[in-house]
Amino acid sequence: MAEKIQMKVPLVEMDGDEMTRVIWQQIKDILLTPYIDLKTEYYDLGLKKRDETNDQITIQAAEATKKYGVAVKCATITPNAQRVKEYNLKQMWKSPNGTIRAILDGTVFRTPIIVKNIKPFVKTWDKPITIARHAYGDIYKGxxxxxxxxxxxxxxxxxxxxxxxxxxxxxxxxxxxxxxMYNLNKSIESFARACFNYALDQRQDLWFATKDTISKKYHHTFKDIFQEIYEKEYHDKFSAAGIEYFYTLIDDAVARVIRSSGGFIWACKNYDGDVMSDMIAAAFGSLAMMKSVLVSPEGYYEYEAAHGTVTRHYYQYLKGQETSTNPVATLFAWTSALRKRGELDGINELVQFSDKLEQAAIDTIEAGIMTKDLALLAKGDKKVVNTGEFLEEINARLEHGTR
Incomplete structure (x- = not known):
């Protein structure tokens, strides 16, 4: 066994709920700790612990992200009335994602993970579409x-x-x-700049859409702030980069997206982004094949899986039944966080390891070895495996590529 990669600064690790919590530990045991001297500041955001601490642990995790700069988060339950009864909760706690986003005042960027043997349902899409979701206010603070x-x-x-x-x-x-519901001009300005900067970094066109014809003050304020910042700060930069920014109504944007070939960033208000990112993920194949990162104006990064806690599989798991749950989005949350930690701390080995681990996951799927959800979508020969077997297959390719 080669010497483990050393980390200088911890990641903020936010554990979660149900099946994704199980997968979280499997990923660490099989694919991370054998290769990395993993340093994390651990926070248990499982529903029971949030209830025990009156949700203070969620706030502590967000504040730790400000301290260390990079976090990785497992999927968590946002309780409804049924969950309050099931878990005997003190109250119906708010979305931990919403709480963290409000504290960090960030923008969520979500991008499909593309593999050759799974084609998008929209046949014209040959490049990924990134959803940029404003992560503050609106109904999440309603x-x-x-x-x-x-x-x-x-x-x-x-x-x-x-x-x-x-x-x-x-x-x-x-x-x-x-x-x-409400929003803040300062937060909208941060959202706009995050979108413009990300578009420049990716060298991709940026679209922004609201319903300003109906909401002539609330939605229109978003439109006006975007346009003002673009004209003052980004017009020349976009021209130099050969990319475009434009605004359109949300219903027009939906029609344009369906007719497009992809390869752009679509900026959406908070709820719009929540819905449209699920639509984009499903149309490209699977919610479990989606990268998601929250980027704050100060340069804090919180990586997560865009999907839920896979409750149905968890109940099967508790009965001792085998599950074939797709771990790719959760794995890529880890690899993305480790890559960013490596970039910030100047640890090239950590960056290279993250790249190799992602490629090993893609190679495994393209070799026809996959979980059940992907097998229903993939073309060509395929072998359905359970979650643990899938992670071991990735590890076999990782070892072959790193030895």
Missing amino acids: VEMKINTKGKAELIFTDQDGHVTKEVIHDFDGSGIIMG
């Missing part, structure tokens, strides 16, 4: 209310001098619901 009787709902703002501004939301003649 305040909701159920209305059970007649009455008037108002939007009220009281400024620091005590002046009050009101807008009538609706005169209710019966029961209904209300939601109030």
